[in-house]
Structure formats: C-alpha cells, structure tokens
Amino acid sequence: MLEISPAKVVHIIYQTREGRMAEEELRAFIAGLNEDEQAHLVALAWVGRGAFEPEDFEDAVDTAWAERSTPTEVYLTGMPHLAENLEAGLEAMGVDVTEVEADFLDGDR
Template identity: 50%
Template structure:
C-alpha cells in the first residue's frame, strides 16, 4: 500500500499542469504533506520516468528517503514532465490516475 493517497497524487498532478498559474498552491500543497507522503510522491515520480520499476516501489521509497537533500516541491518542479511522470508512475502501479483526477474535478 502506498503511504500517500491517490487523491493527493492526483491533486499534485493537477497543480503540476498549472504551475505557471499555481506555483504557490503547488508548493503549499506539497509542503503540507507528511515526510512519508513526500517520499512516496518522489518514488512514484521516479517509477513514472523509468528510474525504478513498479516492482521496486519499496526500494524507490527507501532511496527517496535516503537521498532527500532538496525540498520535495522544489525537486519535483525541476522536471518539465512532472505531471506525466506522476501519471505514468501511478499507472505502472496499477492505479488509474485519470479517474482520480476526474473525481477531483467532478466530485460525486
């Protein structure tokens, strides 16, 4: 089980797509996540960009925890394909990112 909810990852994806207009909101949202959630977010990002396989999630989380030297929001914003990598990471883990994003845009 991921130490971060799919909804929170979906919110980061949505904010990442609007960084030019929502950078402060992105920073605030990521900064309020727990350390475990931030570490998991980085691991999902790495899986999505191909640095780790989905089967290596725990190793990706441990590596993200061990190598954390930059604030998570700042680190993630360094990738021009952040939203895509997060979506790909969730998909690799068997989670439908699009459905989670849709739920946030159109709550039931």
C-alpha cells in the same frame, strides 16, 4: 503500498498542469504532506520516468529518504514532466484513478 492517497497525487498532477502561476500553491501543497507521503510521491515520479521498476518501488522510497537533500516541493517542481511522470507512475503501479479524476474535475465546476 502507497503512503499517499491517489486523490492527492491527482491534485498535484492537475496543479502542475495549471502552469507557473500555480507553482507557489503547488509547492505549499507538497510541503504540507507528511514525510512518508513526500517520499512515496518522489518514488512514484521516479517509477513513472523509468528510474525504478514498479517491483522496486520500496527501493525507490528508501532512496527518496536516503538522498533527500532538497525540500521535496523544490525538487518536484523542478522536475521536467512531473505530471506525466506521476501519471505513468500511477499506471505502472496499477493504481486506477479514473473515479478520483472524475471527482476532482466535478469539484472544479
């Protein structure tokens, strides 16, 4: 279903919450994803903000591919509430990231 690992999405969520000082690092991380991962990340954010329903996820991915006119890292870092949209998207898609978040936070210590 998702062509991006939940761990990468969690990384982006936490990086987004770091604030503007981490924006360059966040952009570099997103730019380093392959094109499938980028399209799925955009689609996940769209589902999270209600632009697409979870059952229309593949349509969201197709739309992300078709409408890409800006680099994904620029588009997503300019999206208001990116972290919240990604969290809501994961939840809507039924992806439980509890363990991934715990692992991510343990790695920060």
